[in-house]
Amino acid sequence: MAQPSSSAGGTGDTGGNRRFVYVIASVAALGGLLFGYDTGVISGALLFINQDFQLNAFLEGFIVSSLLLGAMVGAGVSGALSDRLGRRTIILVAAIIFGVGAVGAGLAPTIWVLIVFRFMLGLGVGAASALVPSYISESAPTDVRGSLSSLFQLAITLGILLAYLINGVFATADSWRWPLGLALIPAVVLFVGMYFLPETPRWLVSKNREEEARRVLSHSRSSEEVEREIGEIRAVEQEEEDQVGYRELFAPWVRPMIVVGVGLAVFQQLVGINTVIYYAPTIIQSTGLENVASVLSTIGIGVVNVLMTVVAILIVDRVGRKPLLLVGLAGMVVSLLVIGGAFLLPGLSGIISWVTLVGLMLYVASFAVSFGPLLWVMLPEIFPVRARGAGTGLSSLSNWGANFVVAQAFLPLVAITGRTTVFWGLGVICVLAGLFIYFVVPETRGRSLEDIESDLREGATTG
Numbered sequence: 001m002a003q004p005s006s007s008a009g010g011t012g013d014t015g016g017n018r019r020f021v022y023v024i025a026s027v028a029a030l031g032g033l034l035f036g037y038d039t040g041v042i043s044g045a046l047l048f049i050n051q052d053f054q055l056n057a058f059l060e061g062f063i064v065s066s067l068l069l070g071a072m073v074g075a076g077v078s079g080a081l082s083d084r085l086g087r088r089t090i091i092l093v094a095a096i097i098f099g100v101g102a103v104g105a106g107l108a109p110t111i112w113v114l115i116v117f118r119f120m121l122g123l124g125v126g127a128a129s130a131l132v133p134s135y136i137s138e139s140a141p142t143d144v145r146g147s148l149s150s151l152f153q154l155a156i157t158l159g160i161l162l163a164y165l166i167n168g169v170f171a172t173a174d175s176w177r178w179p180l181g182l183a184l185i186p187a188v189v190l191f192v193g194m195y196f197l198p199e200t201p202r203w204l205v206s207k208n209r210e211e212e213a214r215r216v217l218s219h220s221r222s223s224e225e226v227e228r229e230i231g232e233i234r235a236v237e238q239e240e241e242d243q244v245g246y247r248e249l250f251a252p253w254v255r256p257m258i259v260v261g262v263g264l265a266v267f268q269q270l271v272g273i274n275t276v277i278y279y280a281p282t283i284i285q286s287t288g289l290e291n292v293a294s295v296l297s298t299i300g301i302g303v304v305n306v307l308m309t310v311v312a313i314l315i316v317d318r319v320g321r322k323p324l325l326l327v328g329l330a331g332m333v334v335s336l337l338v339i340g341g342a343f344l345l346p347g348l349s350g351i352i353s354w355v356t357l358v359g360l361m362l363y364v365a366s367f368a369v370s371f372g373p374l375l376w377v378m379l380p381e382i383f384p385v386r387a388r389g390a391g392t393g394l395s396s397l398s399n400w401g402a403n404f405v406v407a408q409a410f411l412p413l414v415a416i417t418g419r420t421t422v423f424w425g426l427g428v429i430c431v432l433a434g435l436f437i438y439f440v441v442p443e444t445r446g447r448s449l450e451d452i453e454s455d456l457r458e459g460a461t462t463g
């Protein structure tokens, strides 16, 4: 594998060029664009796949969930692999998987071939979710780490919106192959971009490649900052036991971090975001709106999702992670009460549609400014460098597992208990998530990854 050029984006001796870390974060965030696009594209494409292949409910569900199953495997395997082989190397492999998956799914001659390639795309999506946040976080200076890591979520939301729009464009051509196949383009850009970017300084130090780490840091830090950061990374390194990968996760001092990581990851799905992202048209249609209006509303939801993620990027390093999470969850509780309540309004279907739509927008806005980006910002922050890949991998795997459960359970639960119970139930889960964050999750804003690690380690030994 080619070593990245040591001058790429660098500023020579002077260092301190922040542009380089933005380039790093933006290229890596393309993994998020593919995550969002590949998960978002299928709901619209399904209508036309149905015309070509005559699906039954089982096959339809399987086309959607094969990607989620692949993502669980991808997240689980890639994290630990990246602790051994490097974040960049595995992201490059993921980019190849994304590319082959896109072409294979777009050309699939039978439904089972399509399912196999959707599973393959899932491997890429899972790997991206486990690795890109660590790659960005480990490359970022502390004071802008939150904003940079949030670029991953911004890319996810842009990917979802792009998928909604491209589905809209190709809907008239009755084609599903183009929307699936076009994901090849960002996959190629991701591969080429990552090829020229370096490994993260933290991973390099963990492999005793300090000189390379120094070179990478000097692209975006002054020489004084480089030495300070190397010193901090090394100090924490020496405290870590000499194990890597999943074994490390069972060490007693890593356990509190697993509780925080897996807890955040599972709650991010149990609050129900993908009932809206995957089923928005179904929910809106069920209030009596026409097809076209419900497709337009879905695009509106996609736009709100992107815009509020931008707001999060602007404020996350100033207001702190926990306050933002708690405010977002409060907004979600209010909107879920509104949506659940709307279905109790008697007969006036016009009003129900609008109240539901406003509730859904408020709900997505509250998620997008908080839990959406913050899960991916915080996961790499709370794991020690040697177990970071395995830790974020295990957490991402739990995130995809919970995503799968919610996606499968939503429609049957609505049929059994009714819409109001389901949305109010999601509100109760948001309250539980708030309690978990308030009492269990540490604040990570403004602290170096090394500081956070030392604190979590102390917490584990003292209490």
Ligand code: BGC
Pocket (backbone or CB within 6 Å): 039, 153, 156, 157, 160, 268, 273, 274, 277, 305, 371, 372, 373, 375, 399, 403
């Ligand atoms: C979640 C996805 C969700 C997306 C919505 C991500 O952070 O992990 O499951 O579809 O946000 O924007």
